[in-house]
Amino acid sequence: MKNDMQYINVEGSGGLVRDKETGAILNTNKSEIERARERKIISKKKEEELDNMKSDIKNLKEDIGEMKSLLTKIANGW
DSSP, X not given: OOOGXXXXXXXXXXXXXXXXXXXXXXXXXXXXHHHHHHHHHHHHHHHHHHHHHHHHHHHHHHHHHHHHHHHHHHHTTO
């Protein structure tokens, strides 16, 4: 982290400081930062899993449509 004189502690929020130059609020609590990163990774994995399931369902619907069409042709004697 830069020079500590560049930061002001945020009242009532342990681990948060304000950058005097930019006004940005920064989290200096390393364990909280790590937990946030882990939550982000888990969220991304869940999102990817959901996207995969949506794709699988779409493919299954297409397959069922093709089977239905073939069964109709067979039932009608081609």
